[in-house]
Amino acid sequence: MAEQKFWLIKSEPFKYSWDDLVAEKEGTWDGVRNHLAKNNLKAMNVGDECFFYHSREGLEIVGICTVSVADILDPTDETGKWAAVKVKPKCKFDNPVSLKQIKAEPRLQDCDLVRLSRLSVASIKPDEWKWICEMAEG
């Protein structure tokens, strides 16, 4: 088993929300059309944990999901060039962590979510993961 890594995946809630994922039990996280995001996707392993972030609406991390299937082909992509993963919901945050809170936290100024706001799959350092989890617990 490879070392566990941490990620943040973004989804627009009106397109595919946390509740949709919970309802389905397992969701395919596809539609990535960005090379850096694709590289991150391909670096995911089964068992890695991901923050689930609502973009455009909500603007907060709403919960944690676990990678259940790694490195599959994006079913929405005809060219076969793009990657996807499957994820399962793990837990929902009691207190969702908003982008505002993250930007207000000096230790998180350096994270991919702040620096590369348009990246839909960002990697999270273990420290950053821990801090955000602490914020979610209130």
Added chain:
DNA sequence: GCCAACGTTGGC
């Protein structure tokens, strides 16, 4: 709805 940031495309 606006605008900034970024990626992609296409002309040269």
Added chain:
DNA sequence: GCCAACGTTGGC
């Protein structure tokens, strides 16, 4: 291979 134009994303 460079760079301007354009499209898309996402925060505000």
